[in-house]
Amino acid sequence: MEPIPRHWASVREVRSLPDGRELDLTVHGSSDDSPEDARRDAGERLERLVAAGGPRPVGRGDREYYPDRRLPEELLQEIRSPEGALVGAITRNRYGAAVLNTDTVLVSDVDLVDETARDRPPSARGGLLSRLFGSGSESAPDDERDPDAFGRQGPGPRGEHHARIVTLIDDFTRRHPELGVRSYRTRNGFRLLITGADAAPGSDRARELMAEVRSDELYVLLCRVHDTYRARLTPKPWRIHVEPFRDLGSRTAADDVHRRWVEHYQAASADVAVCRLLNITGPTPDALEQQIIDLHDRAVRPESGLRLA
Structure with missing residues (x-):
């Protein structure tokens, strides 16, 4: 199995999405090297999420999303x-x-x-x-x-x-x-x-x-x-x-x-x-x-x- 990351960081920002919506987004990043590298990873993932149009719904009527990687x-x-x-x-x-x-x-x-x-x-x-x-x-x-x-x-x-x-x-x-x-x-x-x-x-x-x-x-x-x-x-x-x-x-x-x-x-x-x-x-x-x-x-x-x- 793949190793579990040793360092975690979170980035939370209100961002405008390509469709005009504004969402309060929290994204987690990880690293095996350092907390600083984990924060960099979180920032990069936030930018990718915004570019992709935001979180994806999962159905069942919930207005939440499931993350695309572990928390x-x-x-x-x-x-x-x-x-x-x-x-x-x-x-x-x-x-x-x-x-x-x-x-x-x-x-x-x-x-x-x-x-x-x-x-x-x-x-x-x-x-x-x-x-x-x-x-x-x-x-x-x-x-x-x-x-x-x-x-x-x-x-x-x-x-x-x-x-x-x-x-x-x-x-x-x-x-x-x-x-x-x-x-x-x-x-x-x-x-x-x-x-x-x-x-x-x-x-x-x-x-x-x-x-x-x-x-x-x-x-x-x-x-x-x-x-x-x-x-x-x-x-x-x-x-x-x-x-x-x-x-x-x-x-x-x-x-x-x-x-x-x-x-x-x-x-x-x-x-x-x-x-x-x-x-x-x-x-x-x-x-x-x-x-x-x-x-x-x-x-x-x-x-x-x-x-x-």
Whole structure:
């Protein structure tokens, strides 16, 4: 996989577009060399965006756009093979969670959908970026009342949807005996780690496999933009009663405010897990795939019995 940039910078300007519109644009730049080079990259990307006529819409009624490259995230760790090849990286996303980035194992997320949300206007459902990266507006659930909080199937429409997804995953594993599939329950859905697929994140093969299990379409787009599969390793802050740190990805551990937030977040994360392991099927992963699986499982604590967050 390609290395994750080490330096980030942002440029925000109100610019006139060729069609006469004026937009307040924010563009991120990156560099492996220096913050100054990242700022130069951001400026050049802003000029290209203006010349191209501005951001492109993504549909679904949202009046936002999805960026054509990854957003700023602090690089926490690189994972390399015994031969030294980069096979993964852990970053901290914009609301503070640690995220595994890899192209070694196919990762697919499947959401338990609130069916009533489909009929709400975008303003009620939140914008595209807030739904992808978290706005902090989601209230922390009352885990004692929520039957899914501990990864169990509950009654009612949500429980029925849970059962349908389990059946869908079972059907997928029967259709693809050549693939290794580790299925997990997350706080609001499912995660699959699929081995033996030999499918790059932006490939048709990856898109087809994720479509078979009805992976969230925004997650699929996120993987294509980042050119890696992504798996959140630590809780969403608001689920453990921690305020998300705005624009955390553009800061570094050298920042005192950043460091204090991370310490508070890590302490609050001690009594929760991110995934619950449900099932393992198919061939044994190869050594590199197993390296990524082991790292993932150490972080998400899938057999701890702790509540999911």
